[in-house]
Amino acid sequence: xxxxxxxRHGYAATTVDQIAAAAGITPMTFFRHFPxxxxxLVTDPYDPLIAESVAAQPEALRPVERVRRGxxxxxxxxxxxxxxxxxxxxxxxxxxxxxxxxxxxxTEETQAAIVERLVTxxxxxxxxxxxxxxxxxxxxxxxxxWGSEPEDVTLAELVRRALDQLAPVGSAS
Amino acid sequence: xxxxxxxRHGYAATTVDQIAAAAGITPMTFFRHFPxxxxxLVTDPYDPLIAESVAAQPEALRPVERVRRGxxxxxxxxxxxxxxxxxxxxxxxxxxxxxxxxxxxxTEETQAAIVERLVTxxxxxxxxxxxxxxxxxxxxxxxxxWGSEPEDVTLAELVRRALDQLAPVGSAS
DNA sequence: CCCTCACATGTTAGTGACTAACATTGGCGG
DNA sequence: CCGCCAATGTTAGTCACTAACATGTGAGGG
Numbered sequence: 001x002x003x004x005x006x007x008r009h010g011y012a013a014t015t016v017d018q019i020a021a022a023a024g025i026t027p028m029t030f031f032r033h034f035p036x037x038x039x040x041l042v043t044d045p046y047d048p049l050i051a052e053s054v055a056a057q058p059e060a061l062r063p064v065e066r067v068r069r070g071x072x073x074x075x076x077x078x079x080x081x082x083x084x085x086x087x088x089x090x091x092x093x094x095x096x097x098x099x100x101x102x103x104x105x106x107t108e109e110t111q112a113a114i115v116e117r118l119v120t121x122x123x124x125x126x127x128x129x130x131x132x133x134x135x136x137x138x139x140x141x142x143x144x145x146w147g148s149e150p151e152d153v154t155l156a157e158l159v160r161r162a163l164d165q166l167a168p169v170g171s172a173s
Numbered sequence: 174x175x176x177x178x179x180x181r182h183g184y185a186a187t188t189v190d191q192i193a194a195a196a197g198i199t200p201m202t203f204f205r206h207f208p209x210x211x212x213x214l215v216t217d218p219y220d221p222l223i224a225e226s227v228a229a230q231p232e233a234l235r236p237v238e239r240v241r242r243g244x245x246x247x248x249x250x251x252x253x254x255x256x257x258x259x260x261x262x263x264x265x266x267x268x269x270x271x272x273x274x275x276x277x278x279x280t281e282e283t284q285a286a287i288v289e290r291l292v293t294x295x296x297x298x299x300x301x302x303x304x305x306x307x308x309x310x311x312x313x314x315x316x317x318x319w320g321s322e323p324e325d326v327t328l329a330e331l332v333r334r335a336l337d338q339l340a341p342v343g344s345a346s
Numbered sequence: 347c348c349c350t351c352a353c354a355t356g357t358t359a360g361t362g363a364c365t366a367a368c369a370t371t372g373g374c375g376g
Numbered sequence: 377c378c379g380c381c382a383a384t385g386t387t388a389g390t391c392a393c394t395a396a397c398a399t400g401t402g403a404g405g406g
Contacts (some may be wrong), residue, residue, distance in 0.1 A: 027393090062338070105270055124316075126314075130314045133314040134310050137307050142303065161300075163397080190362085202384055347406100352404105353401090359395090362392090364386100367404090373383105
């Protein structure tokens with residue numbers, strides 16, 4: 001599949017024509033299944049779950065803390081869905097600027113979802129956007145790092161460690 | 174110039190050919206001056222300054238706090254360089270996913286510079302990357318928000334407010 | 347059993363960002 | 377005045393992605 005081609009020749013050096021040929025379809029058909037070349041590797045089905053999870057945290061918390069706890073709470077269900085190729089995909093994404101950009105573009109939607117929930121909870125929009133973007137950046141950084149970690153390191157572990165850095169001093173997790 | 178075209182027709186709808194024609198040059202020549210279309214709007218001359226500023230903060234601080242203070246310290250010199258078109262550029266960047274992606278790609282270099290300084294100070298690489306990405310995300314969010322703020326709101330003000338959210342509880346700035 | 351409708355796929359042709367190889371100009375020191 | 381270097385132009389190509397239209401194939405109803 002496409003993943004193999006990317007790993008062999010690099011993401012940029014692999015053309016959509018090659019992927020399509022390897023899959024026995026036309027380039028046209030490829031674009032009917034995936035809106036962009038990078039969509040083969042980068043997907044983002046968790047937005048609603050995460051937004052819910054953030055909204056479920058106590059409104060009294062400061063925005064960063066609310067988002068942080070929301071992400072940690074969502075983490076269980078998400079990392080359970082880690083399939084076998086997840087790490088390979090992530091490792092690949094980490095190697096290409098274009099792919100990293102695609103990931104960030106994807107998280108923009110997650111960020112927007114979180115911001116909406118925070119704003120309806122009375123949080124000023126700027127503060128909400130800052131809290132969401134900072135926490136998601138930390139999470140994304142952990143995700144990308146995970147790709148080059150040894151097999152036995154879990155994603156949840158890294159994300160937890162990342163988000164702990166944004167916790168109020170003295171209180172871990 | 175290109176900025177006017179972008180504002181009139183939108184970034185995506187403005188082709189490099191049009192920009193080149195408006196400037197009285199060939200598309201080819203355009204690409205000799207700017208590596209990409211987005212480079213007209215997105216530039217990043219501050220990396221070394223910021224990295225220095227981060228390194229100048231006490232090593233004893235937690236990584237996030239060190240980066241945070243470093244960014245705040247660098248803020249003075251940077252926002253002094255705000256020229257007249259800065260706000261227009263930022264407002265434009267905020268409107269286009271492709272341009273926001275370009276900004277993020279640009280910050281990756283800044284992040285890398287910061288991480289190097291933190292790592293040589295004894296900070297684990299993951300923690301350094303997380304701290305840098307979170308603080309830079311907060312800063313970038315403030316920057317983008319600035320584009321749609323009223324004239325009298327300064328960039329420094331917004332960035333300060335953004336970074337204050339990542340400060341240890343109870344201590345502002 | 348055939349017909350038809352719908353949907354997945356193919357075909358062709360184009361646009362726009364970017365690149366490489368090579369030609370051309372223009373000013374400036376010798 | 378000559379040659380040299382740098383900036384610019386020319387041509388032709390690659391690759392991601394799109395639009396308009398054609399084809400084929402399978403499922404369901406007559």
